[in-house]
Amino acid sequence: MADLKTKDRMKIKRTEMPLRDPEVRKHDFDEVPVGFTMEEAVLEASRCIDCGKPHCVEGCPVNINIPGFLKALEKGDMQSSINILMNTNQLPSICGRVCPQDQQCELVCIVGKKNKPVSIGNLERFVADYAMEHNLIPDFTPTEAMEVDQKIAIAGSGPAGLTVAAELRKLGYKVKIFEALHKPGGVLFYGIPRFRLPAQVIDNEINNLKKMGVEVELNALIGRTYTVDALFEEGYDAVMIGTGAGLPKMLGLPGENLKGVFAANEFLTRVNLMRADKFPEYITPVIVGKDVVIIGAGNTAMDAARTAMRFEPNSVTIVYRRSRDEAPARTEELLHAEQEGVKFLFLNNPVELIGDEEYNLKEMKVIKMELGEPDEGGRRRPIAIKGSEYNIKCDMMVSALGFGVNPLITSTTKGIDVNSWGAIVVDENGMTTKEGVFAAGDIITGGSTVIMAMGQAKTAAKGIDRYLKAKREVK
Numbered sequence: 001m002a003d004l005k006t007k008d009r010m011k012i013k014r015t016e017m018p019l020r021d022p023e024v025r026k027h028d029f030d031e032v033p034v035g036f037t038m039e040e041a042v043l044e045a046s047r048c049i050d051c052g053k054p055h056c057v058e059g060c061p062v063n064i065n066i067p068g069f070l071k072a073l074e075k076g077d078m079q080s081s082i083n084i085l086m087n088t089n090q091l092p093s094i095c096g097r098v099c100p101q102d103q104q105c106e107l108v109c110i111v112g113k114k115n116k117p118v119s120i121g122n123l124e125r126f127v128a129d130y131a132m133e134h135n136l137i138p139d140f141t142p143t144e145a146m147e148v149d150q151k152i153a154i155a156g157s158g159p160a161g162l163t164v165a166a167e168l169r170k171l172g173y174k175v176k177i178f179e180a181l182h183k184p185g186g187v188l189f190y191g192i193p194r195f196r197l198p199a200q201v202i203d204n205e206i207n208n209l210k211k212m213g214v215e216v217e218l219n220a221l222i223g224r225t226y227t228v229d230a231l232f233e234e235g236y237d238a239v240m241i242g243t244g245a246g247l248p249k250m251l252g253l254p255g256e257n258l259k260g261v262f263a264a265n266e267f268l269t270r271v272n273l274m275r276a277d278k279f280p281e282y283i284t285p286v287i288v289g290k291d292v293v294i295i296g297a298g299n300t301a302m303d304a305a306r307t308a309m310r311f312e313p314n315s316v317t318i319v320y321r322r323s324r325d326e327a328p329a330r331t332e333e334l335l336h337a338e339q340e341g342v343k344f345l346f347l348n349n350p351v352e353l354i355g356d357e358e359y360n361l362k363e364m365k366v367i368k369m370e371l372g373e374p375d376e377g378g379r380r381r382p383i384a385i386k387g388s389e390y391n392i393k394c395d396m397m398v399s400a401l402g403f404g405v406n407p408l409i410t411s412t413t414k415g416i417d418v419n420s421w422g423a424i425v426v427d428e429n430g431m432t433t434k435e436g437v438f439a440a441g442d443i444i445t446g447g448s449t450v451i452m453a454m455g456q457a458k459t460a461a462k463g464i465d466r467y468l469k470a471k472r473e474v475k
């Protein structure tokens with residue numbers, strides 16, 4: 001393969017990820033993509049033409065050396081491949097599965113100009129899974145000589161908290177993550193369903209960090225169990241806030257207090273974290289209706305719809321006020337939802353929820369929409385078509401409209417400024433307006449993506465290192 005000419009590489013067809021049969025998979029929570037074989041992975045990696053200016057690297061928020069890990073894979077040098085990958089990304093099995101590659105690295109892949117882009121995400125997943133299975137994960141534990149006598153407390157164990165922990169532990173700092181829930185991983189665990197991201201994959205990557213010496217304390221709510229100031233008093237030299245944006249947003253519709261109305265976070269947490277799908281074996285129940293309607297068309301909406309589908313209702317419908325082209329979900333998630341039988345009512349918007357005499361939701365009034373001029377975000381603005389309202393059957397509604405940030409830490413700590421909608425304000429080093437307190441991830445941006453949270457976490461880790469080095473020099 002190594003001798004292949006560029007023109008021949010360009011002709012190789014993209015290997016598509018094999019998927020489980022939709023009719024089978026929609027009844028269980030097992031992972032949907034099957035994964036590449038070694039032969040498929042090597043063939044797909046050989047499509048990379050190792051172009052002089054790899055835009056894919058710039059397209060990746062953590063700047064993975066993509067051609068580097070692909071070329072090592074093509075040669076069958078799996079150790080080099082995983083070393084290159086993990087040099088910049090500590091969570092490759094996770095990112096390979098959930099990153100929006102179609103909007104990032106693969107979008108700018110030069111092969112994609114004439115052919116389909118190289119399947120970078122699926123290859124990242126392949127290399128990372130292979131390395132895990134064959135014990136090839138590089139050891140980033142700092143040597144004794146590198147150990148630094150300064151410690152950092154991290155609030156939240158989502159991708160932001162995990163990345164800051166990994167980056168700082170590599171440099172020899174003592175790092176402890178405080179997580180409010182009884183499982184680490186943040187949205188990776190409680191939001192993204194197991195058929196997209198198996199629990200074992202998350203556990204494996206978190207265990208790699210623990211092996212480096214990252215400590216994790218569960219059931220510890222910063223702002224209640226310990227305040228930020230108490231952490232400093234306990235001897236921490238810096239605090240990093242990576243508590244995400246988990247506050248549900250509702251629509252404010254008439255009828256929203258009816259039985260059968262959920263926020264996506266609650267529904268997904270019940271199933272993913274509390275295993276309500278296995279009730280009564282697990283103690284948390286969930287009641288899924290017969291005609292389920294999900295509002296929104298992002299990843300959260302697809303996850304809620306596909307999760308509901310696994311409880312075997314009569315119908316699951318996504319209602320979205322724009323068209324398919326504007327849907328923010330990963331292309332793959334939309335496709336998988338369609339394959340599993342989720343219906344889509346694009347260009348429709350809910351206006352009212354209608355209940356029966358016992359306050360159970362039974363119908364939703366929707367209105368048809370059309371698209372007008374683009375708004376400030378560049379997406380065409382949806383406009384309601386007067387008089388086009390009609391009712392659809394609906395005994396369960398799940399609102400998947402994004403999330404707000406939880407004010408617990410900022411309301412219990414003086415001096416951390418927030419913006420107009422409550423997100424923590426940071427400078428170019430990731431430091432908040434309170435000295436020694438840093439923040440990264442959804443808590444500074446609102447709901448975003450795993451890899452964006454990781455990119456900001458790297459900035460914060462560099463900022464913390466600089467800050468603590470300066471403190472050491474003063475001593």
Ligand SMILES: Cc1cc2nc3c(=O)[nH]c(=O)nc-3n(C[C@H](O)[C@H](O)[C@H](O)COP(=O)(O)OP(=O)(O)OC[C@H]3O[C@@H](n4cnc5c(N)ncnc54)[C@H](O)[C@@H]3O)c2cc1C
Nearest residue numbers: 156158159160180186187191222244299441442448449450
């Ligand atoms: C259902 C769903 C599906 C998604 N799908 C994708 C996808 O496919 N691809 C993608 O790239 N992105 C996806 N996202 C977005 C992505 O998961 C988030 O952008 C990312 O997880 C943000 O990382 P974070 O570390 O900032 O926060 P989070 O992942 O939210 O983690 C924050 C952690 O902090 C903990 N915490 C909160 N408050 C406290 C406190 N006071 N003290 C201690 N701990 C606290 C929380 O329990 C949580 O564990 C999805 C989001 C959702 C909700």
